[in-house]
Amino acid sequence: MSTFFAVSTGPAGSDFLTLGAVKVLKNCGTIFYPITGTSEESHVAFDCVCEALDVSKKKCIGVKFSMSPDKEKTQKEYDEFSLLVENELSENDVAFVAIGDVSIYSTAARLSKMIENRGFGIKFIPGVTSFCAAACEFALDLAERDEEIRIIPGDAYFKSGRIDSVLKEKGTKIFMKSPRHLKEIIQKVNENNLSEKAFLVQGVGYDNQKTFSGEKIKNLPEEIFEKAYMSVLILIS
């Protein structure tokens, strides 16, 4: 029986891909990859794969999920995807590649559960998270041995108002998933005089990766907020 592999590629580029992921991808006859982006179509995860191995003899299928808040609509997309996958699984092992690590805020995990519920075996291949890549970019020691590290969905915490108390709490906070409210979150960081402890990376691993810390956090260019989706904000306090 064939297996569905949810394969983490790391944030961008083949440097973050693991040897284990390469092995799995080489053995899969079909590779599904997400097509993302609003203004332009992109497929970062698939680009990682193409940099690392020859996919010319594989069946490679791009899939676009609308990421709509309309659950009925997204469920319909997921159902269609599951049928496509099922069809491929009747032929060979199948991979779905996704940036970062598939266990952390990844659509890949949700899709995998649907495939599993249809009776197929699934396996997750771990990868480098964007926040580890971001922390390493600044050569950061994220926390003391007796302190916790919190990974926080920025937009959700901004909308619920929890952001205000979180910023006052001690310890390391990593804000991910802040495409809509990064600007307001950064404003609050500055209002709380935390810029000296703040590190922002946009598009970690990309050729045009941008990094900001300390004083620079106070005067970020507007374009940063326009491309906030790929940002990781780290606060060490």
Added chain:
Amino acid sequence: MSTFFAVSTGPAGSDFLTLGAVKVLKNCGTIFYPITGTSEESHVAFDCVCEALDVSKKKCIGVKFSMSPDKEKTQKEYDEFSLLVENELSENDVAFVAIGDVSIYSTAARLSKMIENRGFGIKFIPGVTSFCAAACEFALDLAERDEEIRIIPGDAYFKSGRIDSVLKEKGTKIFMKSPRHLKEIIQKVNENNLSEKAFLVQGVGYDNQKTFSGEKIKNLPEEIFEKAYMSVLILIS
């Protein structure tokens, strides 16, 4: 001028090593690696490297840190290490390999800062964390899109008593660094009727990796607590 690379290897075995890490290691003339373990000497990070590339023409140096609570003693060890590294940096680029990711609870980060303070360039190469590997082993979706993920040093939170309130809080908790008190932490998990939401991996990536979840968390074999150092406990609630 030569550079000191803190290279993450992932939890164990070459499958978690990234293509970028392999590139860096190939270019370094000297590789330092930590020797760990109490009853037996082991060098997991170095084993990863040897599985992935030919190190026969490189200078490979094992270093043992006592991990003593005596800060004067450990500082002396670190100082000696820095001098060794400095000597090698006069010849070529140098790597220090470490399991997991070097930005997360890693001695590699602290050592790197010392090398940097001596005027050398440092660079961190990110890797797969043990908790991502553990989550993937269970094919877990760690959190909903609006929930946070907390990485918690188990022993420290047990000793401070914070563990009790943490277990009652909603959200995903990942307990790392629990070599001394894993047994008591698991007891508290069971007392709080959380075993159905608990996932434990010991020695993730090792040949003898062990996984437990649900009912099995209530009756863990004693040997698990004897080798608690390499354990990751995930609670999804």
